[in-house]
Amino acid sequence: MKKSVFLGTLAATTMIAGVAAAGTLDDVKARGELICGSNTGLTGFGAPDANGNWVGFDVALCRAVAAAVLGDQNKVKFVPTTGETRFTALASGEVDILVRNSTWTYSRDNDLKLDFVAVNYYDGQGFMVKKDLGVSSAKELDGATVCIQTGTTTELNLADFFKFNNISYTPVTVQDDSEAQRQYLAGACDAYTTDASGLAAARATMADSENHVILPEIISKEPLGPVVRHGDNQWGDIVRWTFFSLLIAEEKGITKANIEEVAASTTDPEVRRMLGLEGNMGAMLGLDAGAFKNAISANGNYGEIFEANIGSATPIGLARGLNALWTQGGLQYAPPFR
Amino acid sequence: MSNSYVRTQMLPPQEAPIGERGAIKWLRDNLFSGPLNSLLTILGLLVVFYLVKLSLPWWLNSVWNANSLGECRDIVAAAGGESGACWAVIKARWHQYIFGFYPQDAYWRPVLAFGLMFVALAPVLYWNDRKGAIMVALTAALTVLSMVLLNTPGTVDLVAIVIMAALFAVAWLMPKKLIFVTLLYPFVAFFLLWGGPVWKGVATLLGFAVIVVVYRLLQSRLGVVVATAAGVVAAAVYWIVLQGYVTGALTAILPIGLPAVSSDQFGGFLLAFIIGVTAIACSLPLGVLLALGRRSDMLLIKTLSVGFIEFVRGVPLITLLFTASLLLQYFLPPQTNFDLILRVIILVTLFSAAYLAEVIRGGLAALPRGQYEAADALGLDYWQAQRLIIMPQALKISIPGIVSTFIGLFKDTTLVSFVGLLDPLRGVTQIVRADINWKGIYWEPYIFVGVIFFLICFGMSRYSMYLERKLKTDHR
Structure with missing residues (x-):
C-alpha cells in the first residue's frame, strides 16, 4: 500500500516534470x-x-x-x-x-x-610528451606512465587504445587537470593525455613549451x-x-x-x-x-x-x-x- | 648555648656546572636526552634544512607585480632565479577569493555584515566582561577602515561610523543589552548580504514575535514543550500564508532597501563564512536538543533522536551535499527555486548537529548522577534543571569537543565545490586557473587560502582554551 502511494507520487512528479x-x-x-x-x-x-x-x-x-x-x-x-x-x-x-x-x-x-x-x-584525445623522451608516435609509448584524470571518458579511451595496440602502460590517476599538468611537469609520468584542445592550452602556458610535443595521434572522437x-x-x-x-x-x-x-x-x-x-x-x-x-x-x-x-x-x-x-x-x- | 663550629650563614650557592644550566641543559633535556632522541633530532633538523633549502629560493623570488604567469616567470628569470612564487595572481584575483562574484561596488555590504558579526558575537563570547567592549571597538575600527579602503561611498562610511560608535557605546555602558544586537543580527546580515526591500527581514522577524506571544499565552497552561510547538506552528502559518502580504504592503508604503544580489554571485570566503557561521549557530541548539532527546525516557523522542544521529553520522558529508544539490531537485515541484546555498546550509547544519549531539551527550554522561538528583530535590522541573544545573556543566566539559566539531565544520565548507558552488579552495582556484594568464599556477592559491583558514581555525582554538581557563572552577 505504502509502496504504491510512493510510486504513484513519483509517477505524478515525473509527469509534472515532463509537462514542465x-x-x-x-x-x-x-x-x-x-x-x-x-x-x-x-x-x-x-x-x-x-x-x-x-x-x-x-x-x-x-x-x-x-x-x-x-x-x-x-x-x-x-x-x-x-x-x-x-x-x-x-x-x-x-x-x-x-x-x-x-x-x-x-x-x-x-x-x-x-x-x-x-x-x-x-575534439579528440591526444598525448603530450617531453621532447627528450624521443617518441614521435603514441604507439611507441609501450611501458610508459601516463597521467590521466579519473572518472572521464578519456580514461576509458586510453585503456581501449593501449589494449587495441597490444602495448602496456601504467596510469597515474589524478583528480583534475591542473593536478595532471603538475604531475607531468614534475616528471611523475612520461605522457599526459586529455582532449587535444586542453593539451594545446596547457602547452601554451608551460614555462618551457618548446620542450614538449603533442603527438599526432588522436585516439578518440570527442564531439x-x-x-x-x-x-x-x-x-x-x-x-x-x-x-x-x-x-x-x-x-x-x-x-x-x-x-x-x-x-x-x-x-x-x-x-x-x-x-x-x-x-x-x-x-x-x-x-x-x-x-x-x-x-x-x-x-x-x-x-x-x-x-x-x-x-x-x-x-x-x-x-x-x-x-x-x-x-x-x-x-x-x-x-x-x- | 652556642656552638662555634656550626656555620651561621649559608655559603653563596655556586653556579651549576656548564652542562647543567642554560641553553646546553635545555638542549640536553629536550633534544639529546638519549641516543635515540639525538638521532631523531639530527634527522629532524636535516629534514627541516632540506625543506628550507628547497623552498627558500621560491619564497625569496616572490613576484608581486605581473599580469600573467608568463610575466612572473620572465621576471624571475631576469633576476637570475630558478623558481619563484607568483603572488601577482593573488593581487589580481584576491577579491574573488574573498567575495566571489559579489558586485564590486557593494563590497562594503559583506564587510559591514562581517564586522557586525563580531559585534554580535561579543556578548556571546565575552559574557559580562569588558573584553567584549574592547572587541567591539577593535571590530568597529577595522570595519570602517576596510570600508574606506574598498572605496565605499562617503555617506555609507558615515552611517557605518555612527552605527559602530553607537554599538560601542552600548557595549561599554550596558554590555548585557548587546545581546539584542546578537538576536537581531541574522536579519541584518541577511538584508545586507542579499539586499532587497528591508521589509522582508522585518516581516520575518514578526514571525518570531508570534512565537513569543503564543508561548507567553500558553506556557503556564500547557507547559514548555507544547507551548513552544504551538508557537512554532502559529509562526509557520504566518510565514507561509501571511508574510508575503505583509512584506508587499510594507514595501508598497515605504519602498526602501538595497539592490538585490542573487545567491549565485556569492563565493570565496564570503560563502564559506555564510555556510560555516550559519551552520555553527544553528547546529549548537539543535545538537543540544538531540543530545537531550537521546537521553530522554520518552520512547518516541529517543528513537527519533537515535535514528537521526546514527543515520546522519553514518553517511559522508559529500553524500548529503549531493542530496542537497541533485536529489532534492527531483522531489520538489518543478521550477521551485529553492536556493542551493540554503539547501547546503540546511544539510551541513544537520550533519554537524548530529556530531555535536554525541559530543554533548558525552558531557552529559560525565556528570555525576548526584547533580541530576540535586536538581530534582530542589524541585526544579525538567527544563529548569537542564538550564540551571545540567547544561552549564555538561557544555563546559564538552567545550574542546564542540570547538573541534566547529573547526571541522568550517573546513568542510570547502567541500561545496563538488556541487558547483564557489568555495575558496577549489571553486575559485579553478576559475582563476581557467584564465589563460594564470593557467598552470599551483601552490600560490593553496597557500593563500590555507593561511586564511589556519588563522580562523587557530583563532577558534585559542578562544576555546581561553574559555576553558575562564570557566575552570575545580582545583584539580
Whole structure:
C-alpha cells in the first residue's frame, strides 16, 4: 500500500516534470532569463573573468541563444556545473541548456534521456610528451606512465587504445587537470593525455613549451556540443538552429561588424530569410523574425567566436582543423535555411 | 648555648656546572636526552634544512607585480632565479577569493555584515566582561577602515561610523543589552548580504514575535514543550500564508532597501563564512536538543533522536551535499527555486548537529548522577534543571569537543565545490586557473587560502582554551 502511494507520487512528479519540460521556451520567456549550465572553469571554453563576466567559446553559444530567444545576449545566467552534477542539473530543470564541453555518446543520448542538438567543437584525445623522451608516435609509448584524470571518458579511451595496440602502460590517476599538468611537469609520468584542445592550452602556458610535443595521434572522437532535455523538440530546434545560423553566417561572410550593412543591402534569399527580412522563419519556432540576426550580432559568426576565444590569435592557438567549415575541408556543415 | 663550629650563614650557592644550566641543559633535556632522541633530532633538523633549502629560493623570488604567469616567470628569470612564487595572481584575483562574484561596488555590504558579526558575537563570547567592549571597538575600527579602503561611498562610511560608535557605546555602558544586537543580527546580515526591500527581514522577524506571544499565552497552561510547538506552528502559518502580504504592503508604503544580489554571485570566503557561521549557530541548539532527546525516557523522542544521529553520522558529508544539490531537485515541484546555498546550509547544519549531539551527550554522561538528583530535590522541573544545573556543566566539559566539531565544520565548507558552488579552495582556484594568464599556477592559491583558514581555525582554538581557563572552577 505504502509502496504504491510512493510510486504513484513519483509517477505524478515525473509527469509534472515532463509537462514542465515541454515548455522550456515559455519558461525562459516568462523568466526573462536563460539559465545556461556551464563549466566550473575551462580555459577558452567557459569561465568568469576577473570581473565575474563569463567568457569563452561555449559561453558565446549560450549568449547567442539568449539573444535569439530574448533579444539580449546578457539575459543569461550561468550556473557552474561539475562533471558529476551537469546532467542531473539539466534533467531536473535547474538549467535550460547545457553547453559544457560534453561529449556526445550513445548512452548519454539515450540512457540519460538527453538530446545533443549540435556539435560546436570536434575534439579528440591526444598525448603530450617531453621532447627528450624521443617518441614521435603514441604507439611507441609501450611501458610508459601516463597521467590521466579519473572518472572521464578519456580514461576509458586510453585503456581501449593501449589494449587495441597490444602495448602496456601504467596510469597515474589524478583528480583534475591542473593536478595532471603538475604531475607531468614534475616528471611523475612520461605522457599526459586529455582532449587535444586542453593539451594545446596547457602547452601554451608551460614555462618551457618548446620542450614538449603533442603527438599526432588522436585516439578518440570527442564531439562536444550543447545538450537539452529529451522531449522538448521545439527548444532543441531553437538551440540547433541558433548554432546553424552562426555557421551559415560564417559561410555567407556575415560578421558582427557588417551585419547591419548586409541586412540593408543583401539580395541573397537565404540570408534574407535568416535575418528575418523575408518569410516568417522565426515564427515557426515561436521566436521573433529578427531572432537569428540578434544571435549573430551578439558575438559574431562561428568563425569569429572561435578566433576570439580559442583561435590562433589567442594564447591557446587552436587551429580550425575539423572545425573549419565544410567548404574549407572541415566538418562544420549547416543544412540550408529554407 | 652556642656552638662555634656550626656555620651561621649559608655559603653563596655556586653556579651549576656548564652542562647543567642554560641553553646546553635545555638542549640536553629536550633534544639529546638519549641516543635515540639525538638521532631523531639530527634527522629532524636535516629534514627541516632540506625543506628550507628547497623552498627558500621560491619564497625569496616572490613576484608581486605581473599580469600573467608568463610575466612572473620572465621576471624571475631576469633576476637570475630558478623558481619563484607568483603572488601577482593573488593581487589580481584576491577579491574573488574573498567575495566571489559579489558586485564590486557593494563590497562594503559583506564587510559591514562581517564586522557586525563580531559585534554580535561579543556578548556571546565575552559574557559580562569588558573584553567584549574592547572587541567591539577593535571590530568597529577595522570595519570602517576596510570600508574606506574598498572605496565605499562617503555617506555609507558615515552611517557605518555612527552605527559602530553607537554599538560601542552600548557595549561599554550596558554590555548585557548587546545581546539584542546578537538576536537581531541574522536579519541584518541577511538584508545586507542579499539586499532587497528591508521589509522582508522585518516581516520575518514578526514571525518570531508570534512565537513569543503564543508561548507567553500558553506556557503556564500547557507547559514548555507544547507551548513552544504551538508557537512554532502559529509562526509557520504566518510565514507561509501571511508574510508575503505583509512584506508587499510594507514595501508598497515605504519602498526602501538595497539592490538585490542573487545567491549565485556569492563565493570565496564570503560563502564559506555564510555556510560555516550559519551552520555553527544553528547546529549548537539543535545538537543540544538531540543530545537531550537521546537521553530522554520518552520512547518516541529517543528513537527519533537515535535514528537521526546514527543515520546522519553514518553517511559522508559529500553524500548529503549531493542530496542537497541533485536529489532534492527531483522531489520538489518543478521550477521551485529553492536556493542551493540554503539547501547546503540546511544539510551541513544537520550533519554537524548530529556530531555535536554525541559530543554533548558525552558531557552529559560525565556528570555525576548526584547533580541530576540535586536538581530534582530542589524541585526544579525538567527544563529548569537542564538550564540551571545540567547544561552549564555538561557544555563546559564538552567545550574542546564542540570547538573541534566547529573547526571541522568550517573546513568542510570547502567541500561545496563538488556541487558547483564557489568555495575558496577549489571553486575559485579553478576559475582563476581557467584564465589563460594564470593557467598552470599551483601552490600560490593553496597557500593563500590555507593561511586564511589556519588563522580562523587557530583563532577558534585559542578562544576555546581561553574559555576553558575562564570557566575552570575545580582545583584539580
